[in-house]
Amino acid sequence: MTDALRSAGAAPTLEDVARAAGVSRATVSRVINGVRNVDPTIQEAVREAVSVTGYTPNRAARSLVTRRTDAVALVVSGTGVEPAEGADGADGEPHTADGGEPPEGAGEGSFTARVFADPFFGRVVTGVVDYLRPRGIHPVLMFAESAWARDEVVAYLRQGSADGALIVSTHAEDPLPALVAEAGLPAVLYARPTRPARISYVDLAHRDGARLAAEHLLARGCRRIATISGPLDVPAGQDRLAGFQETMARHGHPYIPVAEGGFTQESGEAAMERLLTEHPGLDGVFAGNDLMATGACHVLRDHGRKVPEDVAVIGFDDSGAAAACRPPLTTVRQPVEDMAAEMARLLLDRLAEPDRPATSVIFEPTLVVRASA
Amino acid sequence: MTDALRSAGAAPTLEDVARAAGVSRATVSRVINGVRNVDPTIQEAVREAVSVTGYTPNRAARSLVTRRTDAVALVVSGTGVEPAEGADGADGEPHTADGGEPPEGAGEGSFTARVFADPFFGRVVTGVVDYLRPRGIHPVLMFAESAWARDEVVAYLRQGSADGALIVSTHAEDPLPALVAEAGLPAVLYARPTRPARISYVDLAHRDGARLAAEHLLARGCRRIATISGPLDVPAGQDRLAGFQETMARHGHPYIPVAEGGFTQESGEAAMERLLTEHPGLDGVFAGNDLMATGACHVLRDHGRKVPEDVAVIGFDDSGAAAACRPPLTTVRQPVEDMAAEMARLLLDRLAEPDRPATSVIFEPTLVVRASA
DNA sequence: ACCGTCACGGAGAGCGCTCTCCCTCAGGTC
DNA sequence: GACCTGAGGGAGAGCGCTCTCCGTGACGGT
Structure with a gap:
């Protein structure tokens, strides 16, 4: 009974x-x-x-004694407001409300909305989930765009609600990696932290990618080349620009017109307009990511320039946007899914052997030639 | 000491x-x-x-006694393989490697990758997270595209690893809602279940949306109208088509050429090609979602048709793709974020009062007029 | 026949928290 | 003064699991 x-x-x-x-x-x-x-x-x-x-x-009972949850926090970190001084007007980071209170925000402008507007994060999620799933680990989605949210992430980990964190930072000067590192919480970053910290990360050899783009443009015969950079307060933005300029300089083009964008399609469009006004004769453009390259293509067509006949365009990332663009974008491929999976692997390794020192894994980009250049 | x-x-x-x-x-x-x-x-x-x-x-200790985790599963459900055309095989469960083993899959073709290729899911996540976050609830991301994965989701909930589930089903004939309902687990669906079940859901009045599109096209003066439908084994695909045909019929257009797509840009391109071959004179197209509408625009332009001058195009969803398209898409807006938030609200209500009966909330779409029609 | 040495199963002590009792004490009330 | 009341605080019993001990019995070597 x-x-x-x-x-x-x-x-x-x-x-x-x-x-x-x-x-x-x-x-x-x-x-x-x-x-x-x-x-x-x-x-x-x-x-x-x-x-x-x-x-x-019962998972709670098990966790209580094993001190493991088989869950990891997948946190998208960035700044909601936090002035990102350095870069002036073109900070690409709209000013939203950012109090000490939990955000009740929603809709178009919210951090979460902006995050998923970029196909990049979907790819990260894909890579992480595909690696974690067969291993019985579940990702808990978190966002850390404000001081309040960052504290929550740290508290969450300290409570043992997750075994560790996978952090994708969208901004330099993001305080989260340091917070997490100080607290001695297991974590792995996507992209090298601005200030070095005892924390593992995966990253891409952005400079090499930009070199690939530059060389391809040059080999194609482009001579009046400009670039739409990503936001310059993000390491990826800086590195891609630097690598591009460097290679161009080495090939005898010490000056390259630059328009800063914010990694969004609209910002790419605006940047292209500026470039076109000041340098109507350009015949090649390297954009810091595919979204901006797509925007550039639109503007070029609006101005009667044929891509790639009149102007060659190269993007970066090889996201879904690259193949969807007309013409399909030639782009520098960042193996986001692989990198995300590696990030997950590093975290799991660390959890298995807590004493393991922090490491970093740098991936090499490749050039994917399609129609735009 | x-x-x-x-x-x-x-x-x-x-x-x-x-x-x-x-x-x-x-x-x-x-x-x-x-x-x-x-x-x-x-x-x-x-x-x-x-x-x-x-x-x-310590969260585990607390959960052990309160029987609450303050976590909900956000599960994307569907079947391993997309096509499912013909819709005859009725089983809706295309034959993939769907064994008892966890999927080790990754990369381009994986379910998770395809899911995030569509901006739709990002919006769902946004809506859900923005609602849950201020309430201290965390979403655990799960995918349920195979029998194995579905069992895992059910087990996860039964273990008490999450208090309930928010299920976004991409396919009709998805067995998960029934499984969850039978097990008496708290859950809310996005989109009405194919087979009625004792389970709450939110949905859109797809037919009304399609009617909006039809009327707009007609009011614009289009007379040779065709449509690119979504997959016909998905309720949303069916309803949008049915609503469109219905309205057109009421206005004296009993026959409307239809090409079935798969909600992706490429499928939209292919469908548009087919339509154009058979009906070169068409002057208006209603696509089942924005991605397909974008594809249609590309193909139309490739064929020398100007949008909207020669052919008016209307999309559905009002996703990021709509604004990014050239020309920006006139589209039927589906308030995904609001719907997702409502879904979360329903779940939380249910958790607060377990006896509360299942309810459904239907949202009304609106027409967003931009440049394409 | 004796003592390791395994292989295997059971007992029971927690893990850190919540929550129901129960106790105490101050402040009425008659 | 006896009694009630309610506010506020402590004790302690678990929640369901893991894991360290320990006990037992089979086996083999000498």
């Missing part, structure tokens, strides 16, 4: 299974977790009892 | 705080959870002790 009550009421516990199988709790636990040797006959009996009772281990 | 050891070693517990404040565990708990009256002086002492010890409540 206890069984009857059980099946009707609360979820079955280890105790119930043990009783049903005629063994002790410990044995059931051993069978379930596949640890130590258990007599095959008993194993069978336990499995039988498990399926009869419809038992599912 | 105990304190010294504490601060160096393990995380402080309630016990530590209690000792520091000179009260009992129960009192500290009361202060932290703000339940019952506690003397203001003692409250202050406890808060002080909390900050001195750097205490953070």
